[in-house]
Amino acid sequence: xxxxxxxxxxxxxxxxxxxxxxxxxxxxxxxxxxxxxxxxxxxxxxxxxxxxxxxxxxxxxxxxxxxxxxxxxxxxxxxxxxxxxxxxxxxxxxxxxxxxxxxxxxxxxxxxxxxxxxxxxxxxxxxxxxxxxxxxxxxxxxxxxxxxxxxxxxxxxxxxxxxxxxxxxxxxx
Amino acid sequence: xxxxxxxxxxxxxxxxxxxxxxxxxxxxxxxxxxxxxxxxxxxxxxxxxxxxxxxxxxxxxxxxxxxxxxxxxxxxxxxxxxxxxxxxxxxxxxxxxxxxxxxxxxxxxxxxxxxxxxxxxxxxxxxxxxxxxxxxxxxxxxxxxxxxxxxxxxxxxxxxxxxxxxxxxxxxxxxxxxxxxxxxxxxxxxxxxxxxxxxxxxxxxxxxxxxxxxxxxxxxxxxxxxxxxxxxxxxxxxxxxxxxxxxxxxxxxxxxxxxxxxxxxxxxxxxxxxxxxxxxxxxxxxxxxxxx
Numbered sequence: 001x002x003x004x005x006x007x008x009x010x011x012x013x014x015x016x017x018x019x020x021x022x023x024x025x026x027x028x029x030x031x032x033x034x035x036x037x038x039x040x041x042x043x044x045x046x047x048x049x050x051x052x053x054x055x056x057x058x059x060x061x062x063x064x065x066x067x068x069x070x071x072x073x074x075x076x077x078x079x080x081x082x083x084x085x086x087x088x089x090x091x092x093x094x095x096x097x098x099x100x101x102x103x104x105x106x107x108x109x110x111x112x113x114x115x116x117x118x119x120x121x122x123x124x125x126x127x128x129x130x131x132x133x134x135x136x137x138x139x140x141x142x143x144x145x146x147x148x149x150x151x152x153x154x155x156x157x158x159x160x161x162x163x164x165x166x167x168x169x170x171x172x173x
Numbered sequence: 174x175x176x177x178x179x180x181x182x183x184x185x186x187x188x189x190x191x192x193x194x195x196x197x198x199x200x201x202x203x204x205x206x207x208x209x210x211x212x213x214x215x216x217x218x219x220x221x222x223x224x225x226x227x228x229x230x231x232x233x234x235x236x237x238x239x240x241x242x243x244x245x246x247x248x249x250x251x252x253x254x255x256x257x258x259x260x261x262x263x264x265x266x267x268x269x270x271x272x273x274x275x276x277x278x279x280x281x282x283x284x285x286x287x288x289x290x291x292x293x294x295x296x297x298x299x300x301x302x303x304x305x306x307x308x309x310x311x312x313x314x315x316x317x318x319x320x321x322x323x324x325x326x327x328x329x330x331x332x333x334x335x336x337x338x339x340x341x342x343x344x345x346x347x348x349x350x351x352x353x354x355x356x357x358x359x360x361x362x363x364x365x366x367x368x369x370x371x372x373x374x375x376x377x378x379x380x381x382x383x384x385x386x387x388x389x390x391x392x393x394x395x396x397x398x399x400x401x402x403x404x405x406x407x408x409x410x411x412x413x414x415x416x417x418x419x420x421x422x423x424x425x426x427x428x429x430x431x432x433x434x435x436x437x438x439x440x441x442x443x444x445x446x447x448x449x450x451x452x453x454x455x456x457x458x459x460x461x462x463x464x465x
Contacts, residue, residue, distance in 0.1 A: 014275045015389055055390045055418045057380055147417035163444075170446035 006037050008054040008061060018141040020117040023083025028115045030061065031077045031085035031137045032148035042068045043133040050169070052138075064126075066091065066134040071127030077120050078162075080140040084126075085115040094125040121131025125152060143149035176236040178456035179433065180321075181370055181401045181425025183222035184240035184280070186266020192259050194254075200246045200259075203327065210247050211329050211338065220429040223270045227277055233433055235452070240267065240458070241281040244296035244325040248283070260284060264376075279460070281321050285309050291460055296325025297343075299351035303358055314365040317462040322350050323370045342428075343462075347374030350364065355388070359395055363427040366459055368399045376400075377413050394421075398457055401425025402451070406439040416444070419450045423459060 010030055013022050030053070040063050042049045047068040053099040066089065074094070090111050097106040109129055110116060118124060128134055138168055144165045153159035176186040189276050193202035199210045207214045219225055230238055242248075242263045247254050254314045255387065260283045267280040268289050269305065281291040286309070293313060299306050300322060313320055327342025351373035358367070377400065402410050413422055424440050426433030 009391060015384060015391060027334075052418075056394045057416055060418070143415070143418065164414070164419075164447060166446040166450055168315055170449065 002137055004036055004053050008028035011075060013115045020081050020162055023139040023141055024115045027137045027139045031087045037063050041135050045146045055143055059139060059141040061137045064136050066128035072125050074125040076123045076148040078146040079120050081119050082118045083139045085137045086110050086112050087135045088112050089132050090129035091134055092127050092129045096123055106126045123137050175453040177452040179235045179238045179426045180423045180456055181403045182238040182240045182428050183243050184226055184270055186270055188262040188266035211326055219278035231435055237277055239279045239291060241294035241321060244323050247326040249296055254412060286312045286316050286318055292320060293320040294323055297322055297346035298325050299355040300350040310362050310365055319366045319368055319459055323367045344374030347371055348376050348406050351376030355393055366397045370401050370404055371403050372400045377416055399423055402436055403427035404431055407442055410439055422451050424452045424454045
């Protein structure tokens with residue numbers, strides 16, 4: 001069995017911030033190595049579960065476990081780019097699409113074995129697609145610190161709420 | 174409700190005050206003027222006492238303080254026969270204060286691990302000679318107790334403003350201690366938990382520069398290395414949180430030298446989750462004795 005931190009440290013492309021393609025490659029590399037992440041998987045009907053597998057000054061890596069109708073809500077990653085690999089199950093990625101008549105929702109399914117990337121400014125939401133529980137690997141560089149959550153402000157307007165990843169971890173605890 | 178901790182408070186027990194008043198050479202107490210090798214300081218009477226400490230903890234909503242005697246008094250620089258009565262007075266008084274505090278205080282010893290103490294506080298300069306410090310570090314690691322690295326005496330520059338030593342001297346000492354630990358300490362004592370006061374004088378700010386000179390900064394990201402945030406505000410704390418993540422920082426106030434409310438307000442401005450990590454879960458991790 002691999003020591004998770006050590007294995008990841010040994011497979012990083014460099015001691016520097018990573019580019020988006022590198023984040024996807026890293027997420028894929030980890031995702032295809034179940035010995036690294038499988039024992040950390042917890043599918044909890046009560047809440048979306050996530051755990052930090054690795055963090056250094058350039059990259060941090062999370063395992064997220066999804067089931068039923070668990071979802072993130074719309075968010076951005078402030079200064080961090082990201083790469084995701086879906087290890088098992090399926091997720092739906094929601095985003096805002098700007099059209100001539102205003103904002104619309106657009107969705108696409110992300111199946112097991114699929115990876116995708118996004119830059120820091122991109123706003124999306126992730127949710128379980130239904131069916132069997134899902135697990136995914138998420139790599140961020142520079143490491144995730146703040147995130148912006150997009151919520152209705154109580155008067156029908158969209159507002160951005162700045163949260164740290166610690167707030168998100170606390171909410172899921 | 175979770176217990177909250179201040180990892181960097183100073184306590185001068187009455188036993189120590191009496192011993193300092195008996196002395197004719199620095200460090201000594203003359204009325205409420207503290208005369209140190211690097212200058213004279215007017216103290217607010219009783220500000221360093223147990224009563225004030227507990228009152229401030231209550232006022233600030235902090236459950237437990239970890240108290241130490243600042244190495245800036247210069248006791249380590251004295252000949253052994255002069256240092257010993259001062260150390261003995263501190264240790265005796267600190268144990269009495271801990272016992273009288275109803276669980277609100279834990280104390281750090283001065284020179285070596287001692288029963289009844291949570292660890293040892295050393296001057297930053299002590300890390301320059303890890304071989305000399307090795308017996309203390311070996312024993313701390315064996316007992317699972319923490320090492321608190323704090324600025325020591327800093328000679329004043331001629332004509333310097335009163336803040337010079339604290340801003341220039343202390344930070345330089347702490348950066349050197351942090352670099353010494355990364356260079357040679359952390360591999361030699363991999364299980365010893367080390368708390369650097371005042372964000373190691375900005376040590377984490379230098380990590381990009383470490384890298385520019387060939388140091389693999391991933392080695393700086395050790396679960397055993399902690400920093401207290403005393404004297405710093407939102408910007409420095411944000412930088413360290415973003416760089417190191419939430420696991421490395423703890424709340425420390427440096428009270429009563431500094432007003433604890435300023436740094437505490439900065440910590441609280443990050444919201445409940447950050448407060449919980451800096452004031453509760455990281456301190457408990459740091460203080461949990463794990464015998465090696």
